Every structure is written in C-alpha cells, then in structure tokens.
Amino acid sequence: MRSASIIITIDGPAASGKTSVSRLIAGRHGWAWVSTGAFYRGLAYVALKEHINIQDEVALAKLCVSPIWRVVMAAERTQVFMHGEDVTDTIYSEEIGSAASLVSQFPQVRASLLNAQRLCATGVNALLAEGRDCGTVVFPLAQVKFYLTAGTRDRAERRAREQGANVEEMRQAQVKRDYQDSSRRAAPMQIPSQAHVIDTTSLTLEQVVEQVDDIIRKELAERSLSHL
Ligand code: DC
DSSP: OOBOSEEEEEEOSTTSSHHHHHHHHHHHHTOEEEETHHHHHHHHHHHHHTTOOTTOHHHHHHHHTOTTEEEEOOSSOOEEEETTEEOHHHHTSHHHHHHHHHHTTOHHHHHHHHHHHHHTTBTOSEEEEEESSIIIIIOTTOSEEEEEEOOHHHHHHHHHHHHTOOHHHHHHHHHHHHHHHHHOSSSOOOOOTTOEEEEOTTOOHHHHHHHHHHHHHHHHHHTTOTTO
C-alpha cells in the first residue's frame, strides 16, 4: 500500500502541547495523526497488567509484537486495546508515562515498535506524527518538522490541571522523565535538524496552532503539496 504524500512531525518534552496541537491541526486538514507515545504507554500498561518485569528487555521486546494488544489511530486520541478492550483512558496518567519512559530506553523495544509506528503512514494521504523521535528516527524524511518546548513549571501546571494532580509532584515526575528521554542512548529526544522550534510558554493553544499551521501551509506550498 502507498505511503503518505505528506508527513509532518512534532517532537518535544512531556506536556509541551504536542498532542493538543496535533489533534487540532490534523482535524483542520482531515489528516491522520498518531501519538507515538501511545505505543510506549500501551506496552508499559500491558506489561504491568501481565506481570512482565518492565526491566526485562527481551520479555518486553517479545510483548511488543504480541497480538494481545494494539494501537489504533483515531481523531480524538490514539487508542490502545488490550484483549479487545479499549484501555485508552487508563494509559494517559503520569504513572504510566513514567513506566513508558522506562520501557522506551531499551533498543530492542524501540526496534520492535518502529515498524508499527511507520505503518501509520501507510494507506493515508497525510500523517501528523508526534513524540520524541518522530523527526529524527521514525520519519526522518518528513516534509515539515517541529520541536515544541515550554518552561518546566508551565508544563507541570498544564498537566496537573488536566489530571487534578499536585503541580510540584508533576513537575518532578516530568523533569525526571525528560532527563531519561533525552539522555538515553537509543533514539534520545532531541531537536531534529531543520525543525521549527516553538517555545509555547507564553502562548495560548490557539496561538501555537496558528503558528504551526502557517509554517506547514507555507512549506507545503513551496513544495507544491498544498493541494493534498
Ligand atoms: O508523549 P508521551 O508523554 O505520551 O510519551 C510517553 C513516553 O513514551 C515518553 O516519556 C518516552 C516515550 N516515547 C518515546 O520514547 N518515543 C516517542 N516517539 C514517544 C514517546
């Protein structure tokens, strides 16, 4: 099957706005979008449920290709199903985020999940993919790349508000996760070359969406892809 003519990537640290921005931009254009974090969150969740040691790289890599769970793209959220049951509501906690960060350190896990992530670009006209290594490893040939960032306090406040959690505890968990994600040896979080870096600290969601969308429209027009 044909791969997407347009691939856009948005990378960045925890709670930098990647998911909200991706959902809105993809919705505007009618594009598919995927939160690649769902693969790592899903794996961590299923491992915990199945009593698989989340430090055991080989067992985790095996679980990556197990038919007991799958990731499904959808307009509102990237979904995770386990034994046919939709478990999406339970994977977006910071607790599962921390476990996801731990399992994502392992090269064998990353290699096992890479193909499934790339398959998201098959059979769709355009794909917006967000995560940590979308512009560097998953889709290095993406036409337009972004890296969103924001101050640690700001990011913690956003997520704590969403989840009704304590801001300082959230800040500490996110700082730890960002450190793990950017210092690991396999596909660390980093700014892809040619990425547009946007600091969202003092911007509203609408302002970020407008900035990102303006850049996308301009870059696609330059490549004569705006008709898609
Ligand atoms: O974006 P998120 O918070 O849902 O991601 C959860 C964890 O998954 C993140 O802390 C590290 C890992 N992850 C990754 O290693 N590579 C990606 N492309 C996306 C997420």
